[in-house]
Amino acid sequence: MKPHGKVDLFGGPWMVAFMVGPGLFIFAVFVLWPTLDALVVSMHSWTGFSPESQFVGLQNYASLIQDGRFWQSLANTLYYVVLGGVGHFAFAFLFASALNNPRLAGKKFYQTLIFFPAFISVVGVAILWSRLYSTTDGLINQLLAGFGVEPGIEWLSDRNAMNSIIISSIWAGVGGQMILILAGMRRIPATYYEAARIDGANEIHLFRHVTLPMLKDVIYVALALWLIGSMQIFGLVQALDGPDVTRELETVSTYQYAISFNAQDNLYMMGRGTAMAIILVIIIVLLVGVARLAFGRRELEY
Amino acid sequence: MRLFTVLWVVVAAVFGLTLVLDVTQQKTVYKDKIAITFASMWAPGEPMMKGYEKLFRRFEQERPEYKVEPRWDGRWVLAALRPRLLTGTNIPDIVNTERDALIVLVKAGYVAALGEIIDRVPYPHDRGEPAAPDKRLREAFLPKILERCNYEGGDKHQAGLYILPAGVWSGFIFFNRLHYEKLGLKIPTTWSHFLSNCRMIKEQLKDKGIAPITADKDSYSEFWSQFLLNRTLGEQVVQRSVEGTGPRFDTDPRYRAVFQAIRDIHQDGFFMYGWRSSKWPDAQRAWTQGKATHLICGSYLIRETLAYQPDPAIFRFGAFPVPMLDAIEWRDMKPVPLGDPTGVTATIAGHALMQDAPNRVGAIELLAFLARKESAAVLSSVGKEIPPIAGAPFPAELVEIQSMFQTAQTIYKTGFHVYAPLWNKYQWKDYYRAFFMGEKPEHAGYVTVDAFLKGLQQRTDAYHEAGGELAGDRRAAP
Numbered sequence: 001m002k003p004h005g006k007v008d009l010f011g012g013p014w015m016v017a018f019m020v021g022p023g024l025f026i027f028a029v030f031v032l033w034p035t036l037d038a039l040v041v042s043m044h045s046w047t048g049f050s051p052e053s054q055f056v057g058l059q060n061y062a063s064l065i066q067d068g069r070f071w072q073s074l075a076n077t078l079y080y081v082v083l084g085g086v087g088h089f090a091f092a093f094l095f096a097s098a099l100n101n102p103r104l105a106g107k108k109f110y111q112t113l114i115f116f117p118a119f120i121s122v123v124g125v126a127i128l129w130s131r132l133y134s135t136t137d138g139l140i141n142q143l144l145a146g147f148g149v150e151p152g153i154e155w156l157s158d159r160n161a162m163n164s165i166i167i168s169s170i171w172a173g174v175g176g177q178m179i180l181i182l183a184g185m186r187r188i189p190a191t192y193y194e195a196a197r198i199d200g201a202n203e204i205h206l207f208r209h210v211t212l213p214m215l216k217d218v219i220y221v222a223l224a225l226w227l228i229g230s231m232q233i234f235g236l237v238q239a240l241d242g243p244d245v246t247r248e249l250e251t252v253s254t255y256q257y258a259i260s261f262n263a264q265d266n267l268y269m270m271g272r273g274t275a276m277a278i279i280l281v282i283i284i285v286l287l288v289g290v291a292r293l294a295f296g297r298r299e300l301e302y
Numbered sequence: 303m304r305l306f307t308v309l310w311v312v313v314a315a316v317f318g319l320t321l322v323l324d325v326t327q328q329k330t331v332y333k334d335k336i337a338i339t340f341a342s343m344w345a346p347g348e349p350m351m352k353g354y355e356k357l358f359r360r361f362e363q364e365r366p367e368y369k370v371e372p373r374w375d376g377r378w379v380l381a382a383l384r385p386r387l388l389t390g391t392n393i394p395d396i397v398n399t400e401r402d403a404l405i406v407l408v409k410a411g412y413v414a415a416l417g418e419i420i421d422r423v424p425y426p427h428d429r430g431e432p433a434a435p436d437k438r439l440r441e442a443f444l445p446k447i448l449e450r451c452n453y454e455g456g457d458k459h460q461a462g463l464y465i466l467p468a469g470v471w472s473g474f475i476f477f478n479r480l481h482y483e484k485l486g487l488k489i490p491t492t493w494s495h496f497l498s499n500c501r502m503i504k505e506q507l508k509d510k511g512i513a514p515i516t517a518d519k520d521s522y523s524e525f526w527s528q529f530l531l532n533r534t535l536g537e538q539v540v541q542r543s544v545e546g547t548g549p550r551f552d553t554d555p556r557y558r559a560v561f562q563a564i565r566d567i568h569q570d571g572f573f574m575y576g577w578r579s580s581k582w583p584d585a586q587r588a589w590t591q592g593k594a595t596h597l598i599c600g601s602y603l604i605r606e607t608l609a610y611q612p613d614p615a616i617f618r619f620g621a622f623p624v625p626m627l628d629a630i631e632w633r634d635m636k637p638v639p640l641g642d643p644t645g646v647t648a649t650i651a652g653h654a655l656m657q658d659a660p661n662r663v664g665a666i667e668l669l670a671f672l673a674r675k676e677s678a679a680v681l682s683s684v685g686k687e688i689p690p691i692a693g694a695p696f697p698a699e700l701v702e703i704q705s706m707f708q709t710a711q712t713i714y715k716t717g718f719h720v721y722a723p724l725w726n727k728y729q730w731k732d733y734y735r736a737f738f739m740g741e742k743p744e745h746a747g748y749v750t751v752d753a754f755l756k757g758l759q760q761r762t763d764a765y766h767e768a769g770g771e772l773a774g775d776r777r778a779a780p
Contacts, residue, residue: 018310021311022310022311022314025311025314025315026314047406047409047410048384049380049384049387049388049406049407049410049412050409050410050411051388051410066768069728130581133579134576134579134580134584135575135576135578135579135580136574136575136576136580136584136588152575152576154576154578154579155579156519156579156580156581157519157578157579157739158519158735158739160579240581241581243520243521244520244521244727244731246732246735247732258727261381262723262727264719265717265719265723265726265727266402266403266406266719266720266723267719267723267724267727268406
């Protein structure tokens, strides 16, 4: 094992250290350290610029708990997560089911078409939709006018903007979920459907008792990705409603940004902003945990 | 193999440290030249960036020993600076951004005091200008603007001058001259005159699809109130009301008069169709397309609309100060208004010399060069910036306002954020928006003036009861 008393570099713990070490080092420097540092920052009063900061314990967290604005931003975020989630998954299932139909011609074309918006940057999506939503010369209002709808729908007014953002987010992001679900559907053996049909199952029965249970693990992955991404919704809201995002649209991330870096209002409250980020992480972990309990725990076997 | 492992770890460490310390952006070394680094709030391609580039080339021709190295970081100049400041690497010589943003750096101790320097450095003469040996750099600036650059002091840093003014943005009502000429309208000097002009535009030009006023759902609508409040009450009165120690919003008649005046512009047909749902720069674009006559904005509007290349057959630039409340209302008002009807608002962009500037001497020379009248003229003509330099020409679009601006007795700050950032962002902006835009169903069309002022006072009281911070506090931001 140790010829001539030398260390064997090609096997054993040295080799493990050699293979794992660099990755571990990068993880420690770029993930672990910033995470721990964020915890420390969240307990300080700090502008983000000064080399000095003041330890305030849990005061930043206590301020947030008493801050109605924070709760409203959380409620707005959850509204987006729930309503946007229903929209994303409904359309993702619809498109995936259609594309999984063996009788459909031109699948690749439709698949590319639905997935294409995923290639566009979030700011590009925002610019595109802000033009479509324009009250005065937007395409949507012009199309609706063609159907006799009263002109002047204010899609981006404070009252309507969150629903408008959800619509544009579904357009931009449904392709990702669709691809995951479609891959899951294609994995289900055709024999399961044939056996169910012989037993008298119709299409709804097939979807409910074969497709959905067989997709549980895929749904869990798609749902977890959706929760992680949507709870941090920032770019679309900021680009469509910024730079001053209104109370009706403010999400936890835009609020965090406004508190931490808002040069326009001279706000540089890095400690409180970081506390918000920590709370957001905790909420996301809890939600993903619930999703795992619902969809991800048991392996299904027929 | 061991050597290989060690090498691997060293490479990984260098890679990691490179990213952390941002040493990839080390300064370029110029042979026989001393580099002056200039970190700016302007982004590549902006008119101000083009103006500065032109000036830097001139400076390098005059002073061949120097090479100016600009960093066009855009509005995120402070965010771009943050890692450099915290790690002490690649500190620029000069930082150019808004005065209020620079004060953040002053408070953190990164900026050098300039009071003694501007009294020592000679006056920056234009080329060919007769020398005046007794004059100093201080005299190059408009005194009222220079005064606004002062830092009031704090725990660690003495009050004094840390920023030299680089440019000014002032708020005006911008108008399409062609509409005024067509209807024979005069530039309004009172609020009722302004309303009467709007009424005439609505009556005469509505059929042509032209509205008296355009706006969007972004923050410019606040300008209406801020300019009128400063002029009617005086800035210090407004500041004390915001801080909870001055006249109450809901009982002082001057507040009522101002907000009633703002409510008066919400007459049917005054605002352009769809304005509540439009976003910047929709209002500006519509205005330059001749779809509306008036637009309230800062003077940066001039350079922002350059790209639209407006058709001179339908649009010609004009600007006038926000008109004062009518004389009768003004005279009869009790308590007596303390504002200055001739006052102008000013948001100041500045130059700060960094405490650890690698080339302090060169940086001071560049700052003096930028304070020349001819340098200011370049930024005024190319960048469309109002110059803070005495005797420098204004942008052609604002030439009528030049004498009024340069002789103004009062220079008001723009925005309540200078008094109380959180109150401004979370108590004022939202509620004012509800008042100004009036779209929520629970408001049954509009929030009335009385309801607005009562609500504003309640929000302000609640803010202070909860221990809300003020900009004047010497505490660190939470």
